[in-house]
Amino acid sequence: MQEDIMTESSMKVIPTNPQAEQQNEEEKSQARLDYEEGMRYLDNQDLAMAANAFHNALMGWEEEGDQHGVANASDKLGDLCVERGDYDKAFAFYDRAYEICSTDFDRYSLFTLERKKAALYLKMERHEDALDLYWDIFDEYSGNRDPKGVVETLETMATIFVSLGDKEKAADCYQMIAKTHRNFKHAEEATEYENKAAEIRQEPRA
Structure with a gap:
C-alpha cells in the first residue's frame, strides 16, 4: 500500500x-x-x-x-x-x-x-531497484519494531513480485504478513493473508 x-x-x-525557533521574522x-x-x-x-x-x-x-x-x-x-x-x-x-x-x-x-x-x-517500473530499497526499508521497520510499516512494505513487495511473475516470493511476503499479525494476535487478518499465500501458490504459472 x-x-x-x-x-x-x-x-x-x-x-x-540552536536559537532558530526563537527567531522572529x-x-x-x-x-x-x-x-x-x-x-x-x-x-x-x-x-x-x-x-x-x-x-x-x-x-x-x-x-x-x-x-x-x-x-x-x-x-x-x-x-x-x-x-x-x-x-x-x-x-x-x-x-x-x-x-x-x-x-x-x-x-x-x-x-x-x-x-x-x-x-x-x-x-x-524499475522493479528490481525498488525491491533492493524495499528490503532495506523492511529491515528498518523490523528493527524499529514497527508492525504497520512492516506489513505495508511487504504488501508493496508482494505486488512487485506478482508483476514480475514470481508468485512464490509474493506468497512468501503474504506469509510473513500473516506471521506478523499472528504475533499481535490478529487472528482474522493472519488467516486472510495465509489464504492469500495459499491461493497465489495454487495459481498456474504465467
Whole structure:
C-alpha cells in the first residue's frame, strides 16, 4: 500500500542554529523566509509558486553555505519534480539531499528519502531497484519494531513480485504478513493473508 509521495512525511527541518525557533521574522534569513513561503504555497496546492520559492531558498542556502537548508530545499524540489513527472530531476534532488544527510548521519531523514526513492522506482517500473530499497526499508521497520510499516512494505513487495511473475516470493511476503499479525494476535487478518499465500501458490504459472 504505497503512500503518495507528496503527502508523505517530509524530512525534518534542521534549524540553522540552536536559537532558530526563537527567531522572529526580521532575524530569519531570506532563504528561510523563501522556504516557509514555499511550504505555504504547497499547503495551498500552488505547485508552480512553491517550486519557485523552494528554488529561491535553495539558491540562498547555497550562498550561505547552509547544507541543512540545501538538503531541505532539495527534498521539497524532488517532491515537486515527482508530482510533475520529471523523475530524473527528482532523483537528482533526492540524491543531493541524501548525500548531505549521510554526512550528518541523520538516519531519520535518510529513511524518509529511501522510502521516497523506492516509491519513485516503483512509479518508473524499475522493479528490481525498488525491491533492493524495499528490503532495506523492511529491515528498518523490523528493527524499529514497527508492525504497520512492516506489513505495508511487504504488501508493496508482494505486488512487485506478482508483476514480475514470481508468485512464490509474493506468497512468501503474504506469509510473513500473516506471521506478523499472528504475533499481535490478529487472528482474522493472519488467516486472510495465509489464504492469500495459499491461493497465489495454487495459481498456474504465467
